[in-house]
Amino acid sequence: MDELIEVRRSRRVRRWTLTVPWGDPPVLTVPQWMREPDIQSVVEEHREWIAAERAKQRPKLGLDPRDVSEIDARRSARELITMLAEEEALELGVAYKRIEIRDQRTRWGSCSTRGTLSFNWRLVLAPYDVLDYVVVHELCHIREPNHSRRFWRLVETRRPGWRAHRDWLHQHGPELLAFRPAA
Ligand SMILES: [Zn+2]
Structure with missing residues (x-):
């Protein structure tokens, strides 16, 4: 059966874009x-493409929504991330104000100009090294706000294996971001 497609009109875009998010x-x-x-013809011309994108979205992480409590996961995320951030901030010689654990749909972490670091609680469901990389990445932004060469060089000095962790997030991130615990 054809999927129902949500059409959003926007004043800010010049051409159409079509996305097939996991679980939505x-x-x-x-x-x-x-x-x-014209909108209808875009929809009709892309039915097959949508079905093909959907077919690629087979769960690979083996996460069971009944096994995870968001409250517990948030608590462990906070403990683990705080511990890592304290350690790594010392190594980098940077200071942050506070850490927020959030329920974000599209991102893993962010670093505000005011020194607040935010992290997606789902990172506790990723391999430990991936979580560790995201924490280090955000802390490096305190020194280098953009994804400049200097930023990546800094990340490289702290976590030489960062590429593998970034690749893990590219590969499994959409599945993990779409994950919702049962209760
Ligand atoms: Zn970044």
């Missing part, structure tokens, strides 16, 4: 001015 309906974002028949 496909989203077609179109420019405000796009005509209804």
